Amino acid sequence: MSDDMKIVDDLTQGEYKWGFVTDIESETTPKGLNEDVIRLISKKKNEPEWMTEWRLKAYKYWLKMEEPKWPNVKYPEINFQNIIYYSAPKKKEQLNSMEEVDPELIKTFEKLGIPLDEQKLLAGVAVDAVFDSVSVATTFKESLKEKGIIFSSVSEALQEHPELVKKYLGSVVPYTDNYYAALNAAVFSDGSFVYIPKGVRCPMELSTYFRINTQETGQFERTLIIADDNAYVSYLEGCTAPIRDTNQLHAAVVELITHDNAEIKYSTVQNWYPGDKEGKGGIYNFVTKRGACRGVNSKISWTQVETGSAITWKYPGCILQGDNSVGEFHSVAVTNNYQQADTGTKMIHIGKNTKSTIVTKGISAGRSNNSYRGLVKIAKSAEGARNFSQCDSMLIGDKCGANTFPYIEVNNNSAQVEHEATTSKVGEDQIFYLNQRGISTEDAVNMIVNGFCKEVFKQLPMEFAVEAQKLLAISLEGSVG
Amino acid sequence: MLSIKNLHANVEGKEILNGINLEINAGEVHAIMGPNGSGKSTLANVLAGNENYEVTEGEVLFNGKNLLELSVENRAREGMFLAFQYPIEIPGISNATFLKTSINEIRKYRGLPEYSAKEILDLIKDKSQVLEMDSTMLNRSVNVGFSGGEKKRNEILQLLTLDPKFALLDETDSGLDIDALKIVSQGVNIFKNKNNAVLLVTHYQRLLDYIVPDFVHVLAKGQIIKSGGKDLALELEEKGYDWVKDEFESVK
Numbered sequence: 140m141s142d143d144m145k146i147v148d149d150l151t152q153g154e155y156k157w158g159f160v161t162d163i164e165s166e167t168t169p170k171g172l173n174e175d176v177i178r179l180i181s182k183k184k185n186e187p188e189w190m191t192e193w194r195l196k197a198y199k200y201w202l203k204m205e206e207p208k209w210p211n212v213k214y215p216e217i218n219f220q221n222i223i224y225y226s227a228p229k230k231k232e233q234l235n236s237m238e239e240v241d242p243e244l245i246k247t248f249e250k251l252g253i254p255l256d257e258q259k260l261l262a263g264v265a266v267d268a269v270f271d272s273v274s275v276a277t278t279f280k281e282s283l284k285e286k287g288i289i290f291s292s293v294s295e296a297l298q299e300h301p302e303l304v305k306k307y308l309g310s311v312v313p314y315t316d317n318y319y320a321a322l323n324a325a326v327f328s329d330g331s332f333v334y335i336p337k338g339v340r341c342p343m344e345l346s347t348y349f350r351i352n353t354q355e356t357g358q359f360e361r362t363l364i365i366a367d368d369n370a371y372v373s374y375l376e377g378c379t380a381p382i383r384d385t386n387q388l389h390a391a392v393v394e395l396i397t398h399d400n401a402e403i404k405y406s407t408v409q410n411w412y413p414g415d416k417e418g419k420g421g422i423y424n425f426v427t428k429r430g431a432c433r434g435v436n437s438k439i440s441w442t443q444v445e446t447g448s449a450i451t452w453k454y455p456g457c458i459l460q461g462d463n464s465v466g467e468f469h470s471v472a473v474t475n476n477y478q479q480a481d482t483g484t485k486m487i488h489i490g491k492n493t494k495s496t497i498v499t500k501g502i503s504a505g506r507s508n509n510s511y512r513g514l515v516k517i518a519k520s521a522e523g524a525r526n527f528s529q530c531d532s533m534l535i536g537d538k539c540g541a542n543t544f545p546y547i548e549v550n551n552n553s554a555q556v557e558h559e560a561t562t563s564k565v566g567e568d569q570i571f572y573l574n575q576r577g578i579s580t581e582d583a584v585n586m587i588v589n590g591f592c593k594e595v596f597k598q599l600p601m602e603f604a605v606e607a608q609k610l611l612a613i614s615l616e617g618s619v620g
Numbered sequence: 621m622l623s624i625k626n627l628h629a630n631v632e633g634k635e636i637l638n639g640i641n642l643e644i645n646a647g648e649v650h651a652i653m654g655p656n657g658s659g660k661s662t663l664a665n666v667l668a669g670n671e672n673y674e675v676t677e678g679e680v681l682f683n684g685k686n687l688l689e690l691s692v693e694n695r696a697r698e699g700m701f702l703a704f705q706y707p708i709e710i711p712g713i714s715n716a717t718f719l720k721t722s723i724n725e726i727r728k729y730r731g732l733p734e735y736s737a738k739e740i741l742d743l744i745k746d747k748s749q750v751l752e753m754d755s756t757m758l759n760r761s762v763n764v765g766f767s768g769g770e771k772k773r774n775e776i777l778q779l780l781t782l783d784p785k786f787a788l789l790d791e792t793d794s795g796l797d798i799d800a801l802k803i804v805s806q807g808v809n810i811f812k813n814k815n816n817a818v819l820l821v822t823h824y825q826r827l828l829d830y831i832v833p834d835f836v837h838v839l840a841k842g843q844i845i846k847s848g849g850k851d852l853a854l855e856l857e858e859k860g861y862d863w864v865k866d867e868f869e870s871v872k
Contacts, residue, residue, distance in 0.1 A: 569709075571670055587710060589712065590710055
């Protein structure tokens with residue numbers, strides 16, 4: 140057996156280490172979706188009338204829509220009536236301090252390496268923990284409040300700052316945007332809300348950790364981040380789920396808004412359960428993420444490291460409205476076994492002299508399929524707009540696939556758009572070279588893949604870059620010794 | 621140190637090595653010379669464990685261990701080092717990271733404590749001066765964008781920092797100008813001592829002006845057809861390989 144073949148075989152033996160289930164009493168709605176379920180969710184959250192109406196409008200719109208078929212992924216039809224749309228750990232709705240959080244939940248997050256005890260947390264990172272459908276704990280809330288920063292669950296924001304939520308919710312991703320965005324608007328249960336006031340630089344990384352626990356639950360969270368004039372925030376999300384035989388749906392929406400001279404840096408380390416090595420189970424990760432650079436000189440950058448999910452289908456994008464605004468997308472997507480990914484970005488240039496940069500690294504192993512799909516659109520108004528895209532794919536073994544689908548629309552002659560794409564294989568010669576220097580094949584493959592992804596890892600905050608590298612090693616675990 | 625007995629090896633089903641016998645002791649420098657296609661590089665690759673080469677017969681003992689049963693990385697950890705004819709590029713991994721990983725993997729195998737980043741950097745800087753290498757190369761990706769000469773120097777830098785027991789140099793002189801050749805040779809001369817051994821594979825005699833071998837072997841059609849002292853190389857340079865082949869045929 141050649142080295143390459145052995146790697147492919149052994150790769151499939153890597154194990155998912157976050158697959159445990161927390162035994163906790165949950166309050167769940169019955170399976171299935173109808174207006175009553177939506178009203179129930181809205182009522183449980185004590186939402187204002189306009190919110191309930193918005194959900195119902197989204198639901199009615201969704202009913203008329205069809206599931207998109209254009210992504211380069213294959214899966215059996217989803218039975219939307221067989222999903223639980225709301226599941227919350229049974230306990231009180233409002234938590235005033237960490238002591239009130241169920242110890243089982245604290246243990247769960249500790250096991251995942253996310254201690255919710257502020258003393259134990261990494262200095263400089265505030266965490267919002269979302270378990271199934273609800274946010275269970277948000278740390279460092281008080282110290283952020285002193286600077287006027289709001290970091291809470293969306294449910295809480297709806298109670299305490301309804302005017303802000305009403306102003307921005309759905310303003311970047313309206314419920315009419317796509318099938319899953321409509322579904323999310325109807326049933327979303329929680330998520331994180333961040334508001335950075337004018338002139339404030341958020342002094343710590345903000346982070347949300349999403350965990351799906353209950354079987355047959357869908358997770359539909361909604362994240363909304365607003366950076367007002369001259370504000371800055373760096374935000375990270377992480378996600379895991381238990382090992383289940385059945386597929387679970389995760390259809391989130393993330394909206395980012397930057398006003399004049401503001402910047403949002405959004406990093407994702409996505410590690411949902413990818414399914415077993417035969418392709419059974421795993422999360423369907425159908426997510427809509429979009430940022431609007433509304434103000435001049437504002438900037439939004441997306442950095443994502445995607446190693447999990449049975450199917451990943453998402454295109455974090457930027458609408459560059461403000462003149463001189465900047466959008467960036469840096470992505471590493473790893474697929475193994477029978478995983479499928481159709482991911483990329485959308486950069487919509489509207490303002491003058493807007494700039495966007497796209498750097499993607501797709502790594503396919505096993506029998507997986509990894510597609511980059513990206514849109515660069517230069518509107519007529521986008522005088523002097525510039526885009527640079529670089530999309531690199533790496534193949535490990537000969538049973539996987541990589542595709543690139545770039546869409547470029549230029550409506551202004553002064554724009555410059557560049558696209559580069561490469562495909563390479565982890566070479567037997569590279570592995571032999573590293574072996575000959577005493578490095579095992581497993582470490583050699585990790586090294587080669589890490590080197591390939593370096594440009595993207597550089598964009599992550601330090602602690603998370605280390606975490607991402609470890610995650611990559613685990614995803615590619617089991618290479619020959 | 622290295623004992624090769626009746627070694628046969630195939631590449632894609634074609635026999636390239638056809639019964640090699642060779643004894644190399646600690647403190648010795650051996651040179652293997654021969655025309656193109658004689659199997660010189662194959663020998664180096666077989667000893668290093670390259671899977672594209674299939675050993676069909678024979679035995680190789682390395683410090684008493686059965687070399688052919690060891691994995692590529694364990695051969696390296698036991699002290700077998702191959703300086704590549706065409707060093708491989710590893711984009712995104714710095715030379716410093718690569719060397720640190722390599723040195724510590726080898727130390728771990730030998731039950732030695734790992735070196736700290738500082739110890740490694742001091743070691744590399746010390747050795748790179750000998751090779752007149754710019755310290756910026758430490759932060760550059762392994763062999764990426766290196767000129768032919770820089771790649772070869774980088775191989776010798778690895779030789780000096782890893783300090784193996786046995787160095788296989790596969791046409792290390794190819795593609796080097798005379799100044800680079802001198803520097804690379806100096807590196808090899810600093811490396812060799814009474815406890816290690818060197819096997820040079822080369823096409824040209826000129827390398828042997830700078831690295832003086834104790835023994836010279838002529839390889840043709842996968843066999844060693846003549847062995848001698850350093851003067852044999854000069855004779856080959858002058859008269860070519862044909863007379864050795866003729867002599868070998870007539871004896872047979």
